[in-house]
Amino acid sequence: GAGVSQSPSNKVTEKGKDVELRCDPISGHTALYWYRQSLGQGLEFLIYFQGNSAPDKSGLPSDRFSAERTGGSVSTLTIQRTQQEDSAVYLCASSLTNEQFFGPGTRLTVL
């Protein structure tokens, strides 16, 4: 069966450029989450969607980060004016209950 998919799997960008990361959740899952995994900080929660709305953006590290979800399905995480400290693996998860299913992640490297 189809799990959570993310694209691209790897992204290398230059400092100052904008990037968009995409997440396709499991069909029918109403909740969607973004997390970040980095060596220094471990796994951090970024943002949560219930349907198309994001009631909790408290984990976004700065106003350079934004996310949207359309049609209750696909989500994009956008990072503007990337910095080297944004380098990490960005994980997306979806759920119907409190059991979250994770995608393979997008490894972002900012040079």
Add this chain to the structure above:
Amino acid sequence: GNSVTQMEGPVTLSEEAFLTINCTYTATGYPSLFWYVQYPGEGLQLLLKATKADDKGSNKGFEATYRKETTSFHLEKGSVQVSDSAVYFCALLSNSGYALNFGKGTSLLVTP
């Protein structure tokens, strides 16, 4: 807020050895507890969970019991295999009720 602390790794064991990875939690109430596993080059997979005190989660020979007396959710396996080599994360639902708070992860290497 709700948080977990798990033992630092790396842990190196011989095949068929007994495994324990300690995890303790601090929480308001009794949130659901989880163990996730990340195999090399792969994403996070849910290994097992427990939703209330005294529940035992189990999967693939791994077990963990939700113990409120000791605020613990230790992961155990009686006989590890080389294929169990991975990073294991303890997690719990945060005070929000939906975001997961993860421990820092414990790397396990099982040698033949």
